[in-house]
Amino acid sequence: MSGRDYLRISGSPLVAQAAIDFVADPAHGAADLFVGTVRDHNLGKPVRGVSYDVFDGLCLTVFRELAAEVRARWGERLKVYIEHFQGRLDIGGVSILVAVSSPHRDESFKACRYLIEEIKHRAPIWKQEHYVDGDSEWVQGHALCAHGPADETIGL
Amino acid sequence: MSDSPDLISLQIRLFGAFRSFHNGPVQVSVAAGSQVAAIKAALADELKRVNGTFDKPALLAQSALATDSAVLADSDCLHADAQLAILPPVCGG
Numbered sequence: 001m002s003g004r005d006y007l008r009i010s011g012s013p014l015v016a017q018a019a020i021d022f023v024a025d026p027a028h029g030a031a032d033l034f035v036g037t038v039r040d041h042n043l044g045k046p047v048r049g050v051s052y053d054v055f056d057g058l059c060l061t062v063f064r065e066l067a068a069e070v071r072a073r074w075g076e077r078l079k080v081y082i083e084h085f086q087g088r089l090d091i092g093g094v095s096i097l098v099a100v101s102s103p104h105r106d107e108s109f110k111a112c113r114y115l116i117e118e119i120k121h122r123a124p125i126w127k128q129e130h131y132v133d134g135d136s137e138w139v140q141g142h143a144l145c146a147h148g149p150a151d152e153t154i155g156l
Numbered sequence: 157m158s159d160s161p162d163l164i165s166l167q168i169r170l171f172g173a174f175r176s177f178h179n180g181p182v183q184v185s186v187a188a189g190s191q192v193a194a195i196k197a198a199l200a201d202e203l204k205r206v207n208g209t210f211d212k213p214a215l216l217a218q219s220a221l222a223t224d225s226a227v228l229a230d231s232d233c234l235h236a237d238a239q240l241a242i243l244p245p246v247c248g249g
Contacts, residue, residue: 036249052248053171053172053175054248055169055171055222055241055243057224057225058222058223058224058225058226058227058241058243059248061224061225061226084248084249095249096248096249116249119248119249120246120247120248120249121246122246123246123248124171124222124241124243124246124248125246125247125248125249126171126172126173126244126246126247126248127247127248128172138172138173138176138244139247140245140247141172141244141245141246141247142245142246142247143218143219143220143245144219144220144222144227144243144245144246145220145227145229146220146226146227146228146229146230146232
């Protein structure tokens with residue numbers, strides 16, 4: 001991990017301030033932070049928690065690729081923080097933090113949005129929702145394939 | 157001299173929905189040079205052996221095989237023992 005990247009899978013509670021502190025840089029006038037949290041419903045079913053399963057080794061490889069991609073697209077000076085939770089969270093728990101800082105705001109907005117969208121499509125992470133009625137279900141997702149950036153659909 | 161192909165041994169970790177059937181990993185043997193489709197077929201057989209309720213051809217078809225560092229393409233061949241993972245469709249974030 002370079003000094004400009006913090007990329008981690010964690011079983012401990014994620015702390016947004018840590019992401020903001022990491023990307024802080026006196027030469028940067030902008031920082032964006034995305035916080036993903038567990039919501040209390042999905043597809044009409046009341047949810048009481050979510051368990052996250054992660055293939056750590058490959059996931060960190062994908063995070064490194066993504067950090068390189070945003071630097072190639074929006075500048076070498078970007079600082080990048082990606083941390084994903086592994087384990088079970090209750091409603092409101094923080095599942096992911098993505099933060100990016102850059103000299104100007106346009107780059108950090110775009111890079112932060114790119115990172116979270118690509119993580120959803122490419123990082124080997126799975127959610128098992130636990131419902132109020134006691135049932136649990138693995139959430140349908142995006143099939144992986146053996147190539148780089150997933151798509152151009154987010155229009156950045 | 158035997159005409160049977162050399163066999164390789166693959167240890168396959170299970171993630172996501174596959175954990176509902178077995179917490180893994182599972183071990184399969186396939187012919188050296190096998191491609192992803194043959195490995196998935198062997199995995200399906202092994203999952204049925206360890207859990208008779210496994211019957212998820214669509215899940216297996218949508219899933220990818222991977223090493224610790226890369227997702228395998230359908231055309232990739234394995235020639236030696238390896239540790240792999242079977243990755244159902246992902247939904248992080």
